[in-house]
Amino acid sequence: MERVSVIGAGVMGHGIAQLYAMAGFRVGLYDVAEAVLVNAVQRMEESLRDMVDAGWLTSEDATAALARVETTTDLREAVAGSFWVTEVIPEVLELKHNLYAQLEEEVAESCVIASNTSTLPLAQLTARAKRPERFVITHFFNPAQLVPLVEVVRGPETREDVVQQTIAMLRRLGKAPVVLKKDVPGFIANRLQAALVREAFHLLAEGVADAEDIDRALSEGPGFRWAFIGALATADFGGLDTWQRVCTNLFPVLSNAVEPPAWLAEKVAAGMLGAKTGSGIFSYAQGELEERLRVRDAAFLQLLGIKRGIPSPLRGDRGEVTSGDRGSEKA
Ligand SMILES: NC(=O)c1ccc[n+]([C@@H]2O[C@H](COP(=O)([O-])OP(=O)(O)OC[C@H]3O[C@@H](n4cnc5c(N)ncnc54)[C@H](O)[C@@H]3O)[C@@H](O)[C@H]2O)c1
Incomplete structure (x- = not known):
């Protein structure tokens, strides 16, 4: 073996x-x-x-x-x-x-x-x-x-x-x-994620919505689509003329912060590190983290099952999201 x-x-x-x-x-x-x-x-x-x-x-x-x-x-x-x-x-x-x-x-x-x-x-x-x-x-x-x-x-x-x-x-x-064709800091996925987190932090600080609703807007909206198609295919599917207008109207008002927000530094200094210390952006009751992680992992398992079981609309995937199948994870 x-x-x-x-x-x-x-x-x-x-x-x-x-x-x-x-x-x-x-x-x-x-x-x-x-x-x-x-x-x-x-x-x-x-x-x-x-x-x-x-x-x-x-x-x-x-x-x-x-x-x-x-x-x-x-x-x-x-x-x-x-x-x-x-x-x-x-x-x-x-x-x-x-x-x-x-x-x-x-x-x-x-x-x-x-x-x-x-x-x-x-x-x-x-x-x-x-x-x-x-x-x-x-x-x-x-x-x-x-x-x-x-x-x-x-x-x-x-x-x-x-x-x-x-x-x-x-x-x-x-x-x-x-x-990757080039070795860039943050590779691809963490750069995309950081760009999004910057805007989520900005919306929260500006009081545009509650933290729960900012997360909900993401997971029920773009996040729902992003489990199967990326930002670039989304732009193509929506129409590049439309996206040109979206960029023209929205880019000037998006956060372009080059440093983490002050409120984040305050929370970190106060030991409010998130789930592991009981509070961060949200508050966590005793034992809640373990339960949330269990529920998260169960949801991820189901999503993985769905992704593996149906054709992917992503270009280059030839009708499959990964080349593995359920059998390949077995011994
Ligand atoms: N945590 C994440 O979400 C994440 C995601 C992707 C990549 N990474 C990367 O993966 C790496 C590990 O991250 P992690 O989050 O698992 O860290 P971690 O601190 O949870 O685990 C690292 C482990 O390495 C052990 N260790 C320390 N020195 C060692 C040594 N000399 N030899 C062998 N083991 C040693 C530690 O005891 C510890 O158990 C880092 O390079 C990190 O950037 C982390």
Whole structure:
């Protein structure tokens, strides 16, 4: 059985490890902290149970997938025999450089090393690497085991066959890879999201509507469409003459802030960090976060099922949203 490794088992790492295990790989899952590994196994168990409940996997497949994940705090053990390593440690350049130096001592020359970085350019990540040509960025979205998109970013030295192997690997996981032509900060999806969050923060600060209604306007309106078509197809479907008028009338009144709003800094300074501290933009009762995340993940699972079950209107998808099917996520 082919073996891969996931280095870092925090918010993103456990979901990525779960994906590889569901696709039939043995997974060496490493973290510096034993407690993180224990928690990661628990999170994978819960997520697999939800997938069984949703009819995605049999409970035998779920048990077998979990059994393929071998957790360890020994890096050498984690990467022994792996042909693919995904790095999912904190977004600190020095930490990543140190890890890559150790990895390059341990893994085979042919092993691909993929980083889940959200912000660091690959050229910077591989500045000290011996073999930068085998590095690539695979940027998953939280929760990684559910959101189809993975952005693939190559560095100036990444080999073409590594990019092709990466696309094939992500499709094997049932993902929807998007390859960037240029390495830009925030890649594609986070730039689009940040542009939208800036305007949502602006509307909230201006008192245009309550926070709940601003979110509702998005998820019941554009967000409903965006699960299947993007902003550019939306413009084409609506008519470019109409969109020219929309841009002419609205661009001058949209937020063009180049810094986060002052109210955000005030909330952060006051320890109002959102769900994890009990209040942020909204307030959360004890235990509410867990319940909301459970409901969110159940909704995401259903949406994923719908997306996989019907033809996609997106150009280039040839009637399918991802090249994976339900079967490809089974062992
Ligand atoms: N959280 C997100 O939504 C998200 C989304 C996409 C990408 N990312 C990126 O993924 C990476 C990890 O983010 P996260 O949110 O999972 O962070 P996290 O802090 O939840 O997890 C990182 C894990 O790495 C472990 N770790 C620390 N140093 C290590 C080392 N030297 N070797 C091995 N493990 C080590 C930590 O113990 C921790 O469990 C970052 O590059 C981040 O930018 C995060």
